[in-house]
Amino acid sequence: MKKQLVNMKGTKGGFVLHLDDQCAYVDLVEELKKKVSESGIDSKVDVQLYLGYRYCSDEQIKELIKIVQETEQLIVSKVQSEVLTVHESDQKRIESQQDTYLGVVRSGQILRSPGDIIIVGNVNPNGRVEAGGNVYVLGKLKGIAHAGVHGNKEAIIAASRLEATHIMIADQVQVMSDEHVKAKNQEEMTCAFIGYDGRITYDQIHALKNIRPLLNVSKGGS
Template identity: 40%
Template sequence: MKKMPNVTIKGTKDGLTLHLDDTCSYAELIQELDEKLSESSRALEDRQLISVRVQVGNRYLSDSQQEELKNLIRQKKNLVVDRITTNVMTKEEAEKLKAENEIVSVARMIRSGQILEVPGDLLLIGDVNPGGTVIAGGNIFIMGALKGIAHAGHKGNKDAVIAASLMKPSQLRISDCFNRAPDGTNAETETREMECAYIDDQDQIVVDRLQVLMHLRPNLTRLKGGC
């Protein structure tokens, strides 16, 4: 019976994809990968830089093994590693992913000088007073007045949003964008309608009615709305 290859190389419009078997030993995998890449690189000597994506299936790779794979690929002419994907993650990585996708509910007032930070989405039932700060890796929803600083998507998520029952912040931040409160605001003109803030197509933070979120961020929640 003919032995199935441990390494399969497929060309795509974006470059090369390496499918690495997840049942053989790591040593066998590295040896066969080296041999096949050497053959392929000779055929691609006249080509410009080629992006390589590596798929390792249900195999867990340590940081040192990932670096070894990357170095092996980089040694071949014209090959550049785009990314390595695996179906496996550590317990710590799974816990971190879970935390980043959870909604943390907090019922309290954030006073001046206080900072509340969560890894995922934040649902705050209470006010953020001037001088107070709330920070979230995901979205921020405030059932109360936002009069301090709110920073959503602080790890780089530009799709994050900020919503509040009363939107009067001293500063809004989403990812690396920020927006200070407009000058000359008058308390008598404050709206009592819930509002939201998001990054628009021009990379600017925009404050709008809460209702626009269902159109701008249809994947914001798993719950389905009405017609």
């Protein structure tokens, strides 16, 4: 009997469509169309696509999703794959890197980094820091800081003294006007992050451990 190219499996998190990663792409599309049309599901269900070790371009992924969703029963919640292109892996590596800058970020200067950025020194008014990841300032942050410029809402901004004029995380912007004086008045070691309400919130640095546990890399200290 011919090997099935598309397998639907039920898991705790919903249905997963396992797509064969060895056959030709056209065969796969063919079988996927057949499979979803005879799925026999009448209520709306979330499915995940599992591509295995097949590399699909963005357009191919879009096509696969379109085929599945044409049934109007199945909704693709996630596409998983075991492969990354060199470019994507480089991007991931760069974003997880840390850059250190020693000195003052002065008025009119823009400091950019694809990953996290650590500034040992002040960020003066009208100085700007943009990071793909988190922004850490060992000094006074009196200028503008933008963390998660590529849309990472988990990014945070932490400073010895947070006296910034503008705080931005992902697509959220906060102008530090009088309403936010509370944050300014916090003695020192303040951090900014996107809270549960989707807006920028402030807290003391020691609270970060609970707010963003993933930032923590435990090495010793037990």
